[in-house]
Amino acid sequence: MPQDSSERRVVVSGPPRRTRLRSRGRYPHASGYYRPRTEIAEQTTLGHTYVRSLMRSQLRAALSVFAVLVLLVGPLPLLFATIRNSGLQWAVLGFCLYPPMVLLARWYVRRAERNEKDFVRLVEDR
Amino acid sequence: MNQNYAVPAVALVVLATVLVGAFGLRISRTTSDFYVASRTVGPRLNATAISGEYLSGASFLGIAGLVLVQGPDMLWYPVGYTAGYLVLLLFVAAPLRRSGAYTLPDFAEARLASQQVRRLAGAFVLGVGWLYLLPQLQGAGLTLAVLTGAPAPLGGIIVAVVVVATVAAGGMRSVTFVQAFQYWLKLTALSVPALFLVLAWQGDGAPRDAFAEPVTFRDHHVVRIDHSLHLRLSRPLDVTATGTIDGRRYTGEPVDLDAGVHRIERGTRLTFAPGAPVPTADHGSNGGMSSSLASGRRERPLYATYGLILATFLGTMGLPHVVVRFYTSPHGGAARRTTVAVLALIGGFYLLPPVYGALGRLYAPELTLAGDADAAVLLLPQRMIGGLGADLLGALVAGGAFAAFLSTASGLTMAVAGVLTQDVLPARGVRHFRLGTLLAMAVPLAASLLVGGLPVADAVGLAFAVSASSFCPLLVLGIWWRRLTPPGAAAGMLAGGGSAFVAVAATMAGFTGTGTLHALLAWPALWSVPLGFLTMVLVSLATPRRVPAQTAAILARFHLPEELRTEVKA
Numbered sequence: 162m163p164q165d166s167s168e169r170r171v172v173v174s175g176p177p178r179r180t181r182l183r184s185r186g187r188y189p190h191a192s193g194y195y196r197p198r199t200e201i202a203e204q205t206t207l208g209h210t211y212v213r214s215l216m217r218s219q220l221r222a223a224l225s226v227f228a229v230l231v232l233l234v235g236p237l238p239l240l241f242a243t244i245r246n247s248g249l250q251w252a253v254l255g256f257c258l259y260p261p262m263v264l265l266a267r268w269y270v271r272r273a274e275r276n277e278k279d280f281v282r283l284v285e286d287r
Numbered sequence: 288m289n290q291n292y293a294v295p296a297v298a299l300v301v302l303a304t305v306l307v308g309a310f311g312l313r314i315s316r317t318t319s320d321f322y323v324a325s326r327t328v329g330p331r332l333n334a335t336a337i338s339g340e341y342l343s344g345a346s347f348l349g350i351a352g353l354v355l356v357q358g359p360d361m362l363w364y365p366v367g368y369t370a371g372y373l374v375l376l377l378f379v380a381a382p383l384r385r386s387g388a389y390t391l392p393d394f395a396e397a398r399l400a401s402q403q404v405r406r407l408a409g410a411f412v413l414g415v416g417w418l419y420l421l422p423q424l425q426g427a428g429l430t431l432a433v434l435t436g437a438p439a440p441l442g443g444i445i446v447a448v449v450v451v452a453t454v455a456a457g458g459m460r461s462v463t464f465v466q467a468f469q470y471w472l473k474l475t476a477l478s479v480p481a482l483f484l485v486l487a488w489q490g491d492g493a494p495r496d497a498f499a500e501p502v503t504f505r506d507h508h509v510v511r512i513d514h515s516l517h518l519r520l521s522r523p524l525d526v527t528a529t530g531t532i533d534g535r536r537y538t539g540e541p542v543d544l545d546a547g548v549h550r551i552e553r554g555t556r557l558t559f560a561p562g563a564p565v566p567t568a569d570h571g572s573n574g575g576m577s578s579s580l581a582s583g584r585r586e587r588p589l590y591a592t593y594g595l596i597l598a599t600f601l602g603t604m605g606l607p608h609v610v611v612r613f614y615t616s617p618h619g620g621a622a623r624r625t626t627v628a629v630l631a632l633i634g635g636f637y638l639l640p641p642v643y644g645a646l647g648r649l650y651a652p653e654l655t656l657a658g659d660a661d662a663a664v665l666l667l668p669q670r671m672i673g674g675l676g677a678d679l680l681g682a683l684v685a686g687g688a689f690a691a692f693l694s695t696a697s698g699l700t701m702a703v704a705g706v707l708t709q710d711v712l713p714a715r716g717v718r719h720f721r722l723g724t725l726l727a728m729a730v731p732l733a734a735s736l737l738v739g740g741l742p743v744a745d746a747v748g749l750a751f752a753v754s755a756s757s758f759c760p761l762l763v764l765g766i767w768w769r770r771l772t773p774p775g776a777a778a779g780m781l782a783g784g785g786s787a788f789v790a791v792a793a794t795m796a797g798f799t800g801t802g803t804l805h806a807l808l809a810w811p812a813l814w815s816v817p818l819g820f821l822t823m824v825l826v827s828l829a830t831p832r833r834v835p836a837q838t839a840a841i842l843a844r845f846h847l848p849e850e851l852r853t854e855v856k857a
Contacts, residue, residue, distance in 0.1 A: 201843065201847070201851070208843075209839050209843075212839070212842065212843045212846060212847065215846055215847070216767070216842065216846050219846060220767055223377040223378050226373075226377055227374065227377050227378075230370065230373060230374070234366075234370065234596065234600075238363075238589055238592040238593060238596070239589070241360075242588070242589055247358065247359050250359040250360075250362070251359050251362070251641070251645070254359060254362035254363060254365075254366055254641075255359075255362055255638070255641040256638060258366050258369075258370075259366075259369060259634035259635075259637065259638070260634075262369055262370060262373050262630060262634060263627070263630050263631050263634055265373060266372075266373050266376055266626065266627045266630045267627055269376065269377055270376070270623045270624060270626075270627055273381070273623065274620065274623075277620075277848040280848070280851075281848055281850060281851060284851060
């Protein structure tokens, strides 16, 4: 090694992140450059932790919507058995339950997609 | 009913099905096309196809019939069928699509890397699929018999032949088009007549006693009993009878019947006074397998209702023809959005059958006596409107009913045949798939010719119970729980699904028990679903060393969005 190496200026640089990101188009990280991505791909403990966190947030979304459904539907048979108003039963079962179910589904899908988007952002370090 | 219009309508539906299927055949080239339509079906088309497939004869005819006989409690069926899709969306839809498997056995094998579990799942697909196909064929037979007086098995045979032909010829690609087409057909066939019927009801002064309990006759009504039956009366009844009741002959004289069960011989004519409550025929004592679930419901109404809710909410995700549809979505996100669209489509459809049920209670209450209340939807136009218009509307309904049997039967046959081809028959390939199709339809057809009928919606409910206690634990735990092991999955499916299956078989075989035991067997979901889950969890925890080595990677694949996964693989 030459002795004057310490005096020479060495430029150390990585590829500028943003430009690289753009230039790769749809798959900016195909090389697995960033860490979380690699961790997941290589199934390290840390990678598992990332996947677990996604699973947990998705499960939480599913369970909370399921809980709303159970609270909405669960008491109804008891209610009908005590009130014995068949007109009410016709109205609720024949019509009123369908709109809330569709709304719950839409709410869940939005939440699940947001979870995934957040996760992708986390993993890609954006 | 005037068969001059109904027969061409049914023929037209059958012809259209074959033609649309043939259109699919022209563009169905590869094996992937065949099984999953190459996974290129967009959310809208796919959602329509799923709905078309899902709305079976049980929805089209059965719900109105059950509501007619047993009242608004039966509206839990459509609610459950719809909510089942919501539960499926929450826990299963996207991960199932990302799992990349074709069928439920494929899923079991991918998740647990075990041939035994795969075979067990395959056996349950066959069981559930055949349980579900049986009422479709019987319902088709009933429809054709009511419309034309044809012998009962004929309708079932026609459905079987058409379905085998379309499925074997075109596979999934052609089935997708057929079913999307049939959803709109069914919706039209039920909504247009419903509109006219409601107008007729308005014209009749909009009587509201449809919602009263129990149903009563609105005017003098003469009922001819075509088959000897047992009549169950909850309160004394005054009728005018010509014929034989409880072994005594009457000739047009008034009879006071006490509360209880009375035997009425065939050919008897009963004349009911206005305001008389409509009695219900007791099918349990009629022999055959039609020991109706109604008696279990009568004894333990609350238990039966909760059993029904649990079975339908959790059973939908395990129905073989429902699951196979999710693999045709291009990716997990699309699978989710498809499911929301499906919820809206089937929810919209289910607003209609209760209308028929309510009108049936007003205008055709005596169908509860004849025991073929499933025909109410078909007969109402004739009863309420009459004339040429009624004939045309009746023909439309008949066509829709046939579309319902055809579409669900094709989806089920597709799924069952897939399992038969992959796991039972020796070699794979499209030619063997065609053989599998034949076999998939032959078994339920033979069974439908051998045994009598449960009400269509009840029989379908039993298939839901088995599915809810076997596949629901497998799917939910398989997708969300890391510690699931092959022995655990197998034990859970056997304990939950197996016991539900035994209960269902006992009920269908006319197990004559009464009281609590009968209710437990007729509505098994409430105990068999927890049993399935519990066994699966406990046995898995007891065999921690058998957790498949690849579990973490597989769960990552189930849950990671596709945009990450494709790159991970590359």
